[in-house]
Amino acid sequence: MLIFWTITLFLLGAAKGKEICYEDLGCFSDNEPWAGTAIRPLKILPWSPEKIGTRFLLYTNENPNTFQTLLLSDPSTIEASNFQTNRKTRFIIHGFIDKADESWVTDMCQNMFKVEEVNCICVDWKKGSQTTYTQAANNVRVVGAQVAQMLKILSTDYSYSPSNVHLIGHSLGAHVAGEAGSRTPGLGRITGLDPVEASFEGTAEEVRLDPSDAAFVDVIHTDSAALIPFLGFGTNQLVGHLDFFPNGGENMPGCKKNALSQIVDLDGIWTGTRDFVACNHLRSYKYYLDSILNPDGFAAYPCASYKSFQSNKCFPCPDQGCPQMGHYADKFAGKTSEEQQKFFLNTGDASNFARWRYEVSITLSGRTATGRVKVALYGDKGNTHQYEVFSGIIKPGTTHTSEFDAQLDVGTIEKVKFLWNNNVVNPTLPKVGAAKITVQKGEEKIVYNFCSESTVREDVLLTLTPC
Secondary structure (H helix, E strand, O other): OHHHHHHHHHHHHHHHOOEEEEOOOEEEEOOOOOOOOOOOOOOOOOOOHHHHOOEEEEEOOOOOOOOEEEEOOEOHHHHOOOOOOOOEEEEEEOOOOOOOOOHHHHHHHHHHHHHOOEEEEEEEOHHHHOOOHHHHHHHHHHHHHHHHHHHHHHHHHHOOOHHHEEEEEEOHHHHHHHHHHHOOOOOOEEEEEOOEOOOOOOOOOOOOOOHHHOOEEEEEOOOOOOHHHHOOOEOOOOOOOEEEEEOOOOOOOOOOOOHHHHOOOOOOOOOOOHHHHOHHHHHHHHHHHHHHHOOOOOEOEEOOOHHHHHOOOOOOOOOOOOOEOOOOHHHHHHHOOOOOEEEEEOOOOOOOOOOEEEEEEEEEEEOOEEEEEEEEEEEOOEEOOOEEEEEEEEOOOOEEEEEEEEOOOOOOEEEEEEEEEOOOOOOOOOOEEEEEEEEEEOOOOOEEEEEOOOOEOOOOOEEEEEO
16 A cells, blocks of 8 residues: 555656746746657756856957857846947857857857857857756756846847847757747747757747747758667758758768767767767758858758759749848748748858859750760859769750759859760760750849850860850
C-alpha cells in the first residue's frame, strides 16, 4: 500500500509540474508544451538570469570595434551609450556552445556598418548555452524574455518602436528570437539562421520560432537533413513567411560529410570540431554575412522542390520578383503570401558565396560531332567563366537550354563567346558553331539575342554579337 501511495503522489507531482518565477521576466513552468511531451520528454526548468549571465553588447558606427554594455538592471547605461533612436536596431543572438565575442557575431556588425548606420547589439548568453543541450534549449526561454525586457525598456523609456527592431538568431538563438517576438507586440523582423531542430521541430508555436513572432520572419535552412541518421542540426519545418533552402537546404558546397558526423551526441559534437562536423549548420550565418555586402547576389526562386529547381523548372522570377535571401529579404515583405513558401538558390562553396543565375539557349550550326558546348558571358560589369550548356551529339539546327550560377553580375550583356571540344582526335577536323544564343538573367524579363554565321574547330573561341 505504501508503494501504491508513493507512486500515486509521484504521478500527481509529475502531472502538476513545477514552476519558477523571476522578477520582471515572469514565470516558467515545466508543464506541456514545454516539457513532458514526445519531443520534449525531460522536465527541465530554465536557469536563473544570474546563472545564464546574459549580456547586451552594443556596437555602433561610432564604436565599431569596442562594445558598450547595456544593463537591464540599469537603463541609464543605454542613455550613456551611443544608442541612437533615429536608427534601426539589429540584435544578433548566438546559439548552442557559442558566444557573442565569436568573430562571426562581431563580423556581422562590421559588415552592417559598411552599408548602414545601425545600433548593432550582440546578445551574449554563453554561460547558458555552454551546458548540456537540453538545458540550453530550456534556457532559451529566459534569454528570450530578457531580450523582450530590453525591447520594453527601449519602448517605454525612449519611445523606441519595436517595429524598428530586427532580431537575427542562429541555431538556438533563432528560438530565443521567437520567444522575444512572442512577448513583443509589433516587432519588426526576425531572421532565423538555421533554427535548431532538436526539442523544437513539431512543437507548439509558443515553444519555437513561427511567423506570428514578428511582422516579417525570414529563415535560412542550411542543415535540414533529419537529425537521425543524417545529423542535420537545423529544422526542415517551415517556420517563417519566407523559408530559404540554399543548395537544397541539406548539403552545402564546401562542406564534406564525414564519419564523425554519424555521432549523435549533441553535447559532445560541437566542441573543437564545429567547422568540421557542423559546417552545414554554420553556413547560414556565413551566407547572411556575405548577403549584407551583396544586395542582389542571393536571389531565391519560388519552387516546389530543389529537384525542380535543378531541373530548370523555376526560371525566371515570377511577376512579383524574387526575394533576396539574407539581409535584404525584407524588401520582399509586402509580397509574401498567406501560404508559407519555399525558395531555392545556389551559392558558391566559399566566400564570396553570392551567385547570379542565367539561362542560356543555344541553336547549333555546322557539322554533326560529339562533344561539350560551353559559353561565357561578357557584359559592361565583367565576364563569366566558360559554363557547360550541353554535352552529347552536336547536331546542327538543334537547340539546347541550361541554367548556371555565375560568380558575378555581368550587367548589360554585350557579347557571348562560344566554345566546343571533345578531347578526341578527329581527323576530319569538324567545325561547329552557334547560329543563335539567347540569354536571360533570373531577376529580369530582358532576353538578349546573339547571332553568328561562322563555325569553328574544337577549342577555338567563337564570338557572337547582338542580332
